[in-house]
Amino acid sequence: MAIISITGSATVLGQLPAVGSSFPLALARSTATDNGDGTWTVTGHTAEANVPALTGLGCTVRIVVADADELARWQTIDTQVDSGPGVA
Amino acid sequence: MAGYMTSSVVSAHLDALASTYPAVCTRSGPADWAAGWGGARSGYVKISAATADSPSSRWAVLITGGVHARELAPPDALVSFLEKLLAAYTSSSAITYPAWTDPTAGIVYDSFTIPWPWVKRAVENLDLYVAPLVNDDGRDWVLATLPSGASHATQELHKMWRKNRRAAPSGVTSPYGTGVDINRNFDVVWNFSKYYDTSLADLDMQSSASPVDETYIGSAAESEPETKNVASLMRTKNISYYLDVHQYSRDVLYSWGIETNQATDATQNFANVAWDGKRDGTHHDTYKEYIPSSTAAAAAAAAQHISDQVLAKAGGSSPAAQARSSYKVMQSANLYVTSGASDDYCFSRWFAPVTGGAAISPVMAFTIEIGGDPALGADHDEGGFSPDYVKQYPKLEREIHVAAWTFLSMAAGTMFQPPAAPPSPAPPPPASSGSGCSQVLLVLLLMIAAVLTALVVA
Numbered sequence: 001m002a003i004i005s006i007t008g009s010a011t012v013l014g015q016l017p018a019v020g021s022s023f024p025l026a027l028a029r030s031t032a033t034d035n036g037d038g039t040w041t042v043t044g045h046t047a048e049a050n051v052p053a054l055t056g057l058g059c060t061v062r063i064v065v066a067d068a069d070e071l072a073r074w075q076t077i078d079t080q081v082d083s084g085p086g087v088a
Numbered sequence: 089m090a091g092y093m094t095s096s097v098v099s100a101h102l103d104a105l106a107s108t109y110p111a112v113c114t115r116s117g118p119a120d121w122a123a124g125w126g127g128a129r130s131g132y133v134k135i136s137a138a139t140a141d142s143p144s145s146r147w148a149v150l151i152t153g154g155v156h157a158r159e160l161a162p163p164d165a166l167v168s169f170l171e172k173l174l175a176a177y178t179s180s181s182a183i184t185y186p187a188w189t190d191p192t193a194g195i196v197y198d199s200f201t202i203p204w205p206w207v208k209r210a211v212e213n214l215d216l217y218v219a220p221l222v223n224d225d226g227r228d229w230v231l232a233t234l235p236s237g238a239s240h241a242t243q244e245l246h247k248m249w250r251k252n253r254r255a256a257p258s259g260v261t262s263p264y265g266t267g268v269d270i271n272r273n274f275d276v277v278w279n280f281s282k283y284y285d286t287s288l289a290d291l292d293m294q295s296s297a298s299p300v301d302e303t304y305i306g307s308a309a310e311s312e313p314e315t316k317n318v319a320s321l322m323r324t325k326n327i328s329y330y331l332d333v334h335q336y337s338r339d340v341l342y343s344w345g346i347e348t349n350q351a352t353d354a355t356q357n358f359a360n361v362a363w364d365g366k367r368d369g370t371h372h373d374t375y376k377e378y379i380p381s382s383t384a385a386a387a388a389a390a391a392q393h394i395s396d397q398v399l400a401k402a403g404g405s406s407p408a409a410q411a412r413s414s415y416k417v418m419q420s421a422n423l424y425v426t427s428g429a430s431d432d433y434c435f436s437r438w439f440a441p442v443t444g445g446a447a448i449s450p451v452m453a454f455t456i457e458i459g460g461d462p463a464l465g466a467d468h469d470e471g472g473f474s475p476d477y478v479k480q481y482p483k484l485e486r487e488i489h490v491a492a493w494t495f496l497s498m499a500a501g502t503m504f505q506p507p508a509a510p511p512s513p514a515p516p517p518p519a520s521s522g523s524g525c526s527q528v529l530l531v532l533l534l535m536i537a538a539v540l541t542a543l544v545v546a
Contacts, residue, residue: 001244003472005463010290010371017294017301024241024264026158026248026302028472029294030337030457032423040292043337043463045248045472047240064463065472071240073471074247077160080091080477081231 001026002048003065007041012058016044019057023050045070091477092160093167094231095224099130101167102220109174112137112211120321121219122313126253128224132321133170135216137177141208145504147449148215149329151492152318155271155430157226157249158473159335161458161481165488166220166333172489176207183207185489187404188482193466195412197483198404202493209500216496217321222314223270225253247474250302252314257299257307265299268306270314271332272296272426274433277346277358277367278309283427284367291369295427305428315430322434328449329499330434333488335473336459338415340395340491342387343435343453345420346427349384350376359440369425377421383450384419390498391417391454397494402486412460412467413487420455431455450505456491459484 001024006013013032019025026045033041043064046054051061065073093101106115116131123129136146153162176183183202189195210216221227230249234242251267272295277283280295296303310316321327343349346358348370356363357378367375395415403413420426431453438451459475460468471480 001240001248003462010292014290014292017296017303018298024244024248026250026473027294028336028461029303030334030339030341030423031461031463041463043461043472047244062463065469067240071243073476074243074474076476077091077471077474081094082091082233084090 001045002051002063002067002070004044004046004051004054005041005062005064006044006054006059007035007039007062008057008059009039013040013042015057016042016054016059019053023047023053025050025054092231093164093221095128095130095221095228098163098167098221098224101171102130102133105133105170105174109178112177113170113174116219121317124223124225124252124313125255126225126228128228130219130221130224132217132219135170135173135211135218136214137211139212142212143504145506146214147328147499147502147504148217148325149496149499150217150219150318150321150325150327150434151331151333151495152219152222152430153333153488154221154223154227155314155332156269156334157223157230157251158247160230160474161335161484162333162488163221163227164481165458165485166218166492168485169489169492170218170220173207173210176202176204177211180204181207185401185486188486190483191479193408195408196404196406197402197409197413197486198406200401200404200490202489206493206497206500210493210496213500214496215325217325217327219318219321222318223252224314226251226267229253251304252312254306254312260299262300264302267304268312269295269303270312270318271430272303272305272428273310273312273315274319274428274430275309276428276433276436278305278428280305280427282364283346283358284369284425285365288368288372290371292371292424293369293427294424309428318430319433322437326448327434328451329495330431330451330453331492331495332430332453332455333491334455334457335484336470337457337461338459338468339423339455339457340391340415340417341420341423341431341455341457342384342391342417343420343432344377344379345423345429345432346425347375347377348373348421349379349419351379351381351384354378357439358436370421387452387454388417388419390452393498394454394456394491394494398487398490401490402483408467412470412483415456415487429455454495456488458488458491 031043121131256265462469
């Protein structure tokens with residue numbers, strides 16, 4: 001699942017939660033930023049294969065971390081978890 | 089190498105704290121904290137000591153983490169925070185956090201110290217409740233060991249899980265139909281379609297009535313055991329200071345999240361049914377949420393103080409470190425409009441007390457979004473929701489600790505204000521109402537607390 005940056009009007013971005021019903025899209029809502037030109041940008045997580053569906057809504061999408069890189073990062077976390085709890 | 093704690097490990101750590109420090113740390117029981125739909129329950133601890141130095145009345149303070157399952161750092165950091173707090177209190181000592189070097193970027197984050205008076209006041213001046221992991225089932229779903237060869241789709245389903253694990257409604261077959269967003273399930277404008285003009289295309293409401301959405305509000309306010317746990321704690325313990333730790337984007341947020349703030353028209357408030365269906369979000373100005381200006385100023389100042397302390401302590405002296413430890417301060421709704429969030433629910437209780445109509449103490453509620461947004465560049469990439477436990481988590485842990493310490497220091501340094509008439513939002517209070525005086529007093533007390541904090545640091 002890639003990390004992506006999604007830019008679009010508030011109207012377009014307002015449709016995004018519903019997109020999750022057709023494919024996985026996790027939004028980091030706290031990253032929402034008003035660009036001051038009528039558009040907003042928010043960071044999200046979805047497979048690169050879903051990017052065309054997002055651009056089809058009128059969004060501009062930039063891939064921040066590719067599928068493969070993000071998967072590798074997660075597998076590191078997964079290994080750490082499987083190795084036992086933290087020393088907190 | 090080690091990694092994040094599952095709910096049972098969090099629970100075991102809290103058990104150990106209560107057994108190691110029985111004089112000051114007590115553990116929640118089954119009657120205080122219900123298990124999730126999947127059966128997991130880590131609960132909370134209460135930390136409090138009565139000494140000759142303790143005030144006769146004290147604030148009840150709550151810190152929560154792990155509301156959203158995929159946000160991995162806060163629960164671990166809150167457990168380690170509790171361990172440091174109790175060890176330091178028992179030994180009557182300050183806490184020195186060693187310097188930490190980011191092994192990837194080579195950036196050094198300086199050592200810093202939490203002074204003994206902060207530790208002492210947090211334990212002796214407050215009734216502190218900490219629930220490090222609210223969404224136990226969700227956390228365990230994220231951290232579940234998957235069968236070898238699990239598909240990417242399955243891995244993603246687990247890794248990105250946000251909601252709890254309530255079974256999907258009848259007829260919903262998508263795996264994304266499971267669960268409710270706990271932070272949309274609290275009883276403050278929960279049923280957003282009733283409160284807002286949902287015909288507005290740019291309402292920017294980040295809540296959903298669809299079970300497959302990750303911001304699904306649930307079938308009723310407080311329908312979820314996790315929500316009830318937190319809300320009940322707020323009500324039964326009369327929580328006056330609340331900090332909810334989330335991840336990510338380096339923000340410190342203060343109320344309201346339901347609408348843009350305004351201080352002139354008290355009739356524009358969440359409880360006024362005359363505005364139902366007419367609330368218009370942050371892109372329109374017909375409706376804005378009432379908050380007394382002094383209250384808003386106090387909340388903004390407190391949030392700024394948390395941000396300043398994270399920068400000063402966890403950020404240290406290196407410009408590179410400071411660039412990665414800068415937290416923006418803003419009103420929650422400036423990000424987007426939310427309904428049913430825990431911080432707004434806690435704050436709303438001051439305006440519309442639900443404790444049988446009894447007056448409650450003034451309330452301040454904050455959310456901190458820990459960690460950077462990877463989309464903003466290398467200085468912000470701290471693993472998103474899932475930081476590397478060795479290479480990234482330690483920095484976030486320091487920041488969560490400083491935020492918690494600052495939050496507690498402010499609360500403990502603020503003279504207890506007994507329950508008084510809340511700032512009734514409707515009808516409009518007279519210009520020189522008693523409640524206005526109490527708000528000014530709250531601002532002054534917070535400012536005094538900030539000055540005292542600065543003096544202690546100096």
